[in-house]
Amino acid sequence: MGNKEKGSNAERELLKMFSASSWRAVRVAGSGIGEESPCDLIAGKGNQKFAIECKTSKDKKRYLNKSQINDFLVFSEIFGLEPLIAVRFNREGWFFINPKDFGIEDTGRLLAISLEDAKQKGKRFSEIFSQSEDFSDLIS
């Protein structure tokens, strides 16, 4: 299975988790043929709206291309979405991480997070998405 296919499978796995938690989530397909998508998923519920970049890792550290993440942050800003990077470490599951919690490596070209930091700084799906912090639907 190629990297692209693995990435698509990971995105679909997350989509199912959102659907199961009554979030509205869709995949973002990029802006042209062959062009990289600026963001993998957008997910919303009540007043909460997230842009999500999905990554998987077989190792204990995940590296990201800084220019790609900058593009993702610009996209999030334009559409008023809160940016989150979702990393699935093998046998550890998904962590949802604020882009600011990534370290900078390789003289600024790469961002990185270790599994250890992901556990400490990241959140689990249920911590962010399962409990609705927005009860406005109930009282309006």
Add this chain to the structure above:
Amino acid sequence: MGNKEKGSNAERELLKMFSASSWRAVRVAGSGIGEESPCDLIAGKGNQKFAIECKTSKDKKRYLNKSQINDFLVFSEIFGLEPLIAVRFNREGWFFINPKDFGIEDTGRLLAISLEDAKQKGKRFSEIFSQSEDFSDLIS
């Protein structure tokens, strides 16, 4: 060329128009395998953010499925996007129409707009997207 392919070509044509006008636009790919996308494109620039449903028509009237458009409006609302329906009539080009300007037909099951009404109530690409109404970037 099938309907699905025609639809994709129309979406790509619009994407190019947005890119040429320095808008950020992406395709929305739906939330699962085989599932209909709730929206074709999202486009943003400055403080303006639109959800766009793309349709083409060989005839002088375009019908839409009301339940599909309801889904589109819910999606737009969740993500804080202004909904617009883009209809390309053969040899007439694109019209950008407020969903409220469609008439209701077939005892509420369908929405429809004639080419004549599209010309009267709809806007051309350049009227909405070419002139930036947002100069905040210049003064901040």
